[in-house]
Amino acid sequence: MKPDNRQILSMCILVLSCNLVTACARPFYLVTSDFKVADNREAPPEIVESQTYLSMIPTIKSLAVMAPEGCANETAAQSSGEAAGQGVLLKTTCGIEMAELERALAKGGFQVISWNVLQNKVLKEEVTPQAASKELGAEVLFQINSLERSLVQAGQDARWERRFYQSSDEGEQLDPASLPEKEGEQLVSHIKKKEASLTHQERLSMTINASASLVETGETIWFYEWTHAEAHEQDEAIKVLAVCTSWECQEVSAKAKYPPDEARMISGSNEGISNQKNAKDHQTAVYHKLLRDLVTNLATSFKHQS
Numbered sequence: 474m475k476p477d478n479r480q481i482l483s484m485c486i487l488v489l490s491c492n493l494v495t496a497c498a499r500p501f502y503l504v505t506s507d508f509k510v511a512d513n514r515e516a517p518p519e520i521v522e523s524q525t526y527l528s529m530i531p532t533i534k535s536l537a538v539m540a541p542e543g544c545a546n547e548t549a550a551q552s553s554g555e556a557a558g559q560g561v562l563l564k565t566t567c568g569i570e571m572a573e574l575e576r577a578l579a580k581g582g583f584q585v586i587s588w589n590v591l592q593n594k595v596l597k598e599e600v601t602p603q604a605a606s607k608e609l610g611a612e613v614l615f616q617i618n619s620l621e622r623s624l625v626q627a628g629q630d631a632r633w634e635r636r637f638y639q640s641s642d643e644g645e646q647l648d649p650a651s652l653p654e655k656e657g658e659q660l661v662s663h664i665k666k667k668e669a670s671l672t673h674q675e676r677l678s679m680t681i682n683a684s685a686s687l688v689e690t691g692e693t694i695w696f697y698e699w700t701h702a703e704a705h706e707q708d709e710a711i712k713v714l715a716v717c718t719s720w721e722c723q724e725v726s727a728k729a730k731y732p733p734d735e736a737r738m739i740s741g742s743n744e745g746i747s748n749q750k751n752a753k754d755h756q757t758a759v760y761h762k763l764l765r766d767l768v769t770n771l772a773t774s775f776k777h778q779s
Contacts, residue, residue, distance in 0.1 A: 502650055502722070503640035504660045504713045506633050506668055518699035520774055525687070526694035530776075536578060537586040537611035537688070539602050540571055541618055570620060573764055577772035578615070586611050606688045613694075615775075619682040620767075622760060623700070633668055635661060644714045644727030652717075659722040664713045677756060678702035679763040683771060697771055701763050 571588045579585045586609050594605040606614045637660065639647040652660070678700055685695040715722045 500717060501640040501642055501644075501725075502652070502660060502715050502717060503638045503644060503646050504635060504664045504715065505638065505646070505710065506635045506664045506712075507710045515700070515702055518697060518770060518774060521696040523692075523694045525692060526685075529687075529694070533583070533612050535584040535586065535611045536613050536615045536685075537591050537602075537606035537609055538571065538575055538578070538588040539591055539606075539614060539616040540567055540588045541616075541620075567620075570764060571617075574617065574768045574771070577765075577768040578775075581772040581776040583772075583776070603686075603688060603691055611688050613685050614688055615683065615685050617681065617683050619680065620764075621680050623678045623680060635664065640714060642725075642728040644712070656717050656722050659717075660713070660715055663715060663722070663724045664711065667711045667713065676703045677759045677763065679760060679767055681767045681771060685775065695775060697774060699767060699770065701767050701770075703759050703763065 568589070575585045575587060586606070591602060591605055591609065594600070594609065595602055598605070600608075602614060602616075637650045637652055637657065639650045641647070679702075680698070680700040682698045684693050684697070686693040713724055714727050715724050717723075
């Protein structure tokens with residue numbers, strides 16, 4: 474007996490429904506996670522000015538600059554907990570760094586006696602820095618107590634913003650999606666593995682601690698300390714493509730948009746060029762900029778009343 478038209482139609486609907494259920498049973502979801510760093514401005518320099526400084530700064534013309542005699546095991550930013558130590562920058566042979574400081578002070582209008590001249594006189598004549606500064610004609614002894622490189626942990630003031638979207642097997646971001654709690658937790662656990670690599674990133678920073686004293690009396694009249702960190706360039710974003718069944722969600726790779734054997738038409742191309750040699754060169758460039766920012770701010774702060 475041949476099936477009638479209604480039976481054939483019912484069978485077709487059943488097959489079509491099964492196919493739809495099978496297709497819908499494995500939907501693709503795209504999870505996006507944005508690493509948002511709080512826009513917290515770094516603390517301003519800490520400056521202490523004595524009454525003697527306020528009364529004498531308009532008349533001070535000449536400075537002798539002194540580098541630290543040695544480096545303590547725990548320097549300023551480490552002892553205050555602001556940064557993890559990576560090594561002290563200033564040592565007894567620190568010509569480049571001290572030259573930057575002398576340049577900034579000279580640009581501020583002071584007559585600067587070089588740290589090297591002062592150090593040689595102290596060692597050769599076995600006199601105190603105060604006595605050597607007086608003989609060299611300085612009114613103020615400007616001492617750098619500490620100038621250090623540090624690393625600031627990224628993510629201490631940051632958050633993750635995660636979103637779920639419907640997607641295709643090619644990883645396209647479609648409409649926002651709402652998921653049951655179980656599936657949502659599984660998707661979050663997948664993307665957390667990639668988030669970990671961003672939360673451990675570190676930014677470069679530098680801390681300077683300095684003081685100024687009158688050569689004639691030895692009175693310390695001015696104190697300065699500042700930790701200056703590399704700016705966070707931009708927020709980071711990561712994505713994970715997953716497919717969910719009725720019991721679990723699994724991360725998958727996006728399907729290639731074009732099959733390998735399919736010819737593609739292009740109208741041009743672009744290629745990035747970088748002259749940066751390596752990460753160490755980048756660190757050196759960043760530290761040099763931070764150093765110049767520090768000493769420029771220090772010299773300006775000493776010249777002008779805050």
